[in-house]
Amino acid sequence: MLVVALALCYDFVNGFHDAANAIATSIASNALQPTSAILLAMTFDFIGALSHTAVAYTIGKGVIDPTIITQGILAAALIGAIGWNLVTWRFGIPSSSMHALIGGLIGAALVKSGFNWSILVGPSLRKIILAMVLAPLIAFVLAMVIIVIITWTLHVLHVRHRKASKRIKYLQILSAAWMSFSHGMNDAQNAMGIITISLLTYGAISTFHVPMSIRILCALSMGAGTLFGGWRIIRTITDELSGDEPMPIEGFSAQTSAGIVIFLLSLLGIPISTSHAISSCVMGTTAAKRIGLVNWRVGGHMVIAWIITIPASALLAGLLSLIF
Numbered sequence: 349m350l351v352v353a354l355a356l357c358y359d360f361v362n363g364f365h366d367a368a369n370a371i372a373t374s375i376a377s378n379a380l381q382p383t384s385a386i387l388l389a390m391t392f393d394f395i396g397a398l399s400h401t402a403v404a405y406t407i408g409k410g411v412i413d414p415t416i417i418t419q420g421i422l423a424a425a426l427i428g429a430i431g432w433n434l435v436t437w438r439f440g441i442p443s444s445s446m447h448a449l450i451g452g453l454i455g456a457a458l459v460k461s462g463f464n465w466s467i468l469v470g471p472s473l474r475k476i477i478l479a480m481v482l483a484p485l486i487a488f489v490l491a492m493v494i495i496v497i498i499t500w501t502l503h504v505l506h507v508r509h510r511k512a513s514k515r516i517k518y519l520q521i522l523s524a525a526w527m528s529f530s531h532g533m534n535d536a537q538n539a540m541g542i543i544t545i546s547l548l549t550y551g552a553i554s555t556f557h558v559p560m561s562i563r564i565l566c567a568l569s570m571g572a573g574t575l576f577g578g579w580r581i582i583r584t585i586t587d588e589l590s591g592d593e594p595m596p597i598e599g600f601s602a603q604t605s606a607g608i609v610i611f612l613l614s615l616l617g618i619p620i621s622t623s624h625a626i627s628s629c630v631m632g633t634t635a636a637k638r639i640g641l642v643n644w645r646v647g648g649h650m651v652i653a654w655i656i657t658i659p660a661s662a663l664l665a666g667l668l669s670l671i672f
Contacts, residue, residue: 351419351546354426355539356569361433362445362535363393363573371524372626374603379520379596388521389528390571396532397567401558402617403534407541408548408556410472410617411450412457417549420672421460422542425452428665436653443653444621448661449538450476455662456669479618480654484628487609491632495601499636516596523603530610531622532567538619539566598637602629624654 371385
């Protein structure tokens with residue numbers, strides 16, 4: 349029960365840490381009011397969380413050898429991930445909840461096994477690490493391509509940018525829903541994978557499958573987190589990564605491109621940092637407008653957080669595993 353409670357707590361923190369990313373640009377461009385945006389994010393995060401479980405399987409069985417997993421390892425990993433998420437949330441840094449959880453699992457398992465590196469699932473971890481490196485770059489470029497196509501089309505049709513923005517506000521509502529759905533497909537699966545492997549280890553289930561009741565609990569927990577927090581991360585994404593006020597065209601391009609990247613990797617069962625995906629897309633749309641508008645200093649802080657998240661959460665979880 350402790351692991352289940354911690355996993356739901358992790359999902360709650362994930363909700364106010366990451367789920368708000370899906371609606372940040374919609375709020376900044378005034379396409380949605382904050383309350384409406386949060387309700388939209390909660391709804392489509394919930395739907396996305398129920399739609400797929402490939403990422404849950406990767407988290408549950410694709411990071412460390414399932415045969416060595418204990419309730420203590422899972423508890424230490426979750427507490428380590430939650431702790432790191434709270435630190436980065438406090439300073440408004442868009443770090444990755446998924447990276448923190450993977451780091452926690454690795455650190456707790458290595459300490460428990462006496463630093464036996466063979467307990468790590470190499471093929472799956474290599475895919476995750478490759479996605480960590482490539483996904484933000486792909487998202488950055490894709491966002492640039494989409495906004496260039498939109499801008500070029502408006503130019504050919506002799507439609508003014510600001511006039512088109514009024515109509516694209518409605519499309520941005522759809523792109524925010526799409527981004528939230530993709531986020532639910534990916535991030536909500538993390539806690540599902542942990543709870544499922546916990547139930548399997550405990551003997552409550554005989555095979556690795558995510559019960560519908562667990563899907564619903566995790567989806568509701570993430571939705572509650574979205575409702576009660578997230579504003580620090582929203583301000584970082586909307587105010588600091590872009591040196592100009594985002595227009596609906598930029599917001600639509602960022603959300604659409606981030607949703608595409610997250611959705612495709614979710615289908616492949618590869619966990620991805622939604623924070624880094626949407627942040628990279630915001631930077632991509634800003635760079636397409638004028639490279640000098642991008643706040644590279646904040647982008648640099650994100651890269652630093654990206655580099656240290658796994659080792660930091662692994663160290664914290666490893667110490668907790670040692671204590672346990």
